[in-house]
Structure formats: structure tokens, C-alpha cells
Ligand SMILES: Nc1nc2c(c(=O)[nH]1)N[C@H]1C(S)=C(S)[C@@H](COP(=O)(O)OP(=O)(O)OC[C@H]3O[C@@H](n4cnc5c(N)ncnc54)[C@H](O)[C@@H]3O)O[C@H]1N2
């Protein structure tokens with residue numbers, strides 16, 4: 001039997017980061033930068049006003065106050081977006097708006113609230129320092145400087161600075177595209193009339209949602225019956241031409257476990273037992289002549305869900321250009337004690353409350369109630385047989401939860 005770490009290493013060895021590609025800055029949210037990027041312009045690009053008010057020469061307003069205003073003629077208006085090169089004549093003020101370029105000769109701005117608001121001449125009540133309410137060219141960023149580093153997962157703030165630095169496209173690792181395949185003759189779509197022995201294909205919905213919650217894209221989603229020809233067609237040409245195929249079901253010891261039968265014969269996929277609960281039967285490899293990476297997950301819904309978090313998520317992170325190990329794991333205190341299986345890593349579905357974790361309900365690999373209630377998986381090492389209340393356990397946050405992750 002493999003350890004969880006050994007199988008994780010085996011699946012990670014199947015992939016490398018997807019090659020960098022330029023993507024429009026508006027479409028880059030959540031993607032990972034493949035190279036450092038540098039500003040194309042200074043930010044601000046020109047000296048400009050931080051206030052709606054009057055452009056002045058500070059030295060001409062010495063001693064100005066509400067009681068002793070300095071009155072100057074107003075020689076014009078400058079709006080944001082005005083591309084004319086204005087010059088502030090000595091002994092004059094110009095009306096200026098927030099973001100408008102300063103006229104030559106101006107070294108301070110008096111906010112309109114500290115004036116009488118005049119349009120032909122203005123009484124100014126402020127004796128400003130040089131540079132007051134002025135945003136200097138390049139004070140935020142200078143052209144040619146690195147604004148974002150390779151490896152950054154792009155947030156709205158990152159996109160704002162990239163756009164302001166006048167970058168139309170960013171070199172990123174594209175979003176990994178995943179084909180989700182559920183297998184089994186017993187499966188029908190949600191909302192169907194269920195004949196005896198049939199169940200709803202909930203793994204299909206769950207795995208697609210996990211793919212999206214992990215920041216990847218569903219290339220195609222299919223349900224296959226336990227038929228050799230159907231699985232062989234998947235080997236020959238996975239729908240959606242994905243970067244990764246994930247399957248659920250058909251990997252254990254049953255006589256209708258067609259995924260295992262066909263994919264082992266295909267030669268590219270190894271089926272192994274991993275010392276973990278749930279999720280013992282696993283498979284991975286490179287599918288067919290096109291060598292698309294594939295991870296075969298067990299059919300039991302909780303097993304599929306837990307296996308996704310420990311095997312598929314790191315692979316998606318690596319494809320996306322992220323560190324697979326930087327998965328947001330955290331330590332928490334066990335709020336209660338609970339028994340675990342000896343000799344296998346146990347992935348207990350837990351809920352977190354006030355910094356403590358407790359099992360979220362029944363732990364059978366078919367029990368969806370506890371899965372839906374959980375916020376994390378407690379990763380209990382193989383040599384632990386009983387988690388004692390108050391001990392520290394390592395936890396992996398569940399995808400789609402509102403915990404901070406990059
Ligand atoms: N003799 C043995 N039997 C089993 C073993 C074993 O070692 N020896 N391992 C058990 C373990 S552990 C697991 S996990 C399962 C894995 O089985 P498969 O991956 O082959 O999955 P199936 O047999 O197809 O289904 C198992 C279970 O899950 C339900 N299922 C399957 N697909 C879906 C789906 N898309 N949506 C919802 N539910 C699904 C299915 O109806 C079964 O109840 O094998 C054990 N058996």
C-alpha cells in the first residue's frame with residue numbers, strides 16, 4: 001500500500017505548470033503571473049491636482065487666511081482630461097479639477113472649500129506649503145519598475161495596478177481545463193424518476209463544483225456507463241481536449257469496475273491502494289497516445305470529495321503555476337476526542353468553531369450530511385488511533401469555504 005504522500009508525489013509528477021500565454025488584463029482575475037511585469041508609464045503620469053480647487057503659486061499666498069484672504073484673478077479652467085499645455089501666469093490662479101494636469105508654474109492647489117469659489121477672481125483663505133494637494137508624477141510607480149512578480153495570483157487590486165501601468169495583457173498560466181467523467185450504470189441525472197437501484201449522479205455535480213471552486217475550468221462533463229467501448233473512447237479522445245481528466249467510480253474490486261479494467265489494460269494508468277480513509281482505491285497516469293494526465297477517484301461520494309482535496313487540488317495548483325504545498329492548511333485544537341483508523345491517514349470531516357474542530361457528523365464514505373456540514377478535513381496521521389480532545393490537528397480547508405486562501 002502507498003502512503004498518501006507517495007501517491008500525492010506520483011500524481012504531481014504527471015504535470016508541470018501550463019505554458020505562459022498573454023491574457024487581456026480584464027480576463028486575468030485569479031490567474032497566476034508567469035513572468036515579472038514592469039510599468040509602461042509613470043504613475044501618476046503627470047503632476048496633477050488631488051482636489052477640486054485653484055492652482056496657485058504657493059509663494060503668492062503668504063499669510064492668507066479667512067480674515068486676510070489673498071485675491072487673485074482667475075485666468076481659466078482646467079478639467080480632468082484637458083490635454084492642452086496650460087501656463088499659470090504670475091499673480092493669477094486657475095480653477096482646476098481633481099486629476100487635472102497642473103499648469104506650468106503652479107506648485108500648490110487650494111481646495112474650493114477654502115476659497116469664495118469665484119470664477120473671474122477668487123479670494124483664497126489658505127497659505128499652502130509648496131506641493132500641497134499636488135500628486136507628483138511617478139510618486140506611486142516609475143516606468144520600467146516591476147509592478148507585479150511572477151507567481152502572483154491576480155486579485156482585483158493587482159489588475160488595477162496592471163491596467164493603470166498601461167498593460168493591456170498579462171503573461172499568465174492559463175486556467176487548467178478539466179474533463180469530469182462519472183461512471184456507473186446506476187447513475188441518473190438530478191431530478192430523474194429513480195428506478196429501484198438507481199441513484200443520482202451527485203459526484204458529477206460535486207466534482208464540477210470542486211473544479212470551479214479550485215479556480216480551474218470544466219472542459220467537458222460526461223457520464224459513462226460501465227461499458228468497455230465507452231471507456232475506451234475516453235482513452236482515445238477525452239472530450240474537451242483537457243489538461244487533466246478526473247473520473248469517479250469503477251476503480252475498486254467489483255466485476256463491473258470498467259474504468260480500472262480498461263485503463264490498466266491501456267497501460268498508462270496505475271491502480272493502487274493508498275493507506276488513507278476514505279479514498280483507499282486510487283489510480284493515476286497518462287491516458288492514451290495523447291498522454292493526458294488522469295486521476296481516477298473512487299466512487300463513494302465522500303471518498304471522491306476527500307481524494308479531490310488531497311490529490312486533484314495540488315495537481316490543479318501546479319498546472320496553474322501555484323505551489324501545490326501552499327494549500328492553506330492550518331492547525332486547530334480538537335474540540336472533542338474521536339477514534340480514527342490505525343495504520344491509515346484519516347481525513348475526518350470537521351467543522352471549525354472558535355478555533356476548535358469537531359467531526360461534522362457520521363464519517364461513513366457514503367454519508368453526505370457530514371460532508372455538507374464540514375468546513376475542513378482534519379488530516380490525522382496513520383500512527384494515531386484516537387484524537388484526544390485538546391490535541392492539535394492539521395486541517396485542510398475545504399474548497400469553496402470562506403477561509404482566506406490565495
Ligand atoms: N471487495 C472490495 N470492495 C470494495 C473495496 C475493496 O477494497 N474491496 N473498496 C471499497 C472502497 S474503500 C471504496 S472507496 C469503493 C470504491 O469503489 P469504486 O470506485 O469502484 O466505485 P463504485 O463501485 O463505482 O461506487 C462505489 C459507491 O459509490 C456510489 N457512486 C459511484 N459513483 C457515484 C456518483 N457519480 N454519484 C454518487 N454516488 C456514486 C456507488 O453507487 C456505490 O455506492 O469500493 C469499496 N468496495
Ligand code: MOO
Nearest residue numbers: 278279280303365
Ligand atoms: O477508501 Mo473507501 O473511500 O473508505 O470508502
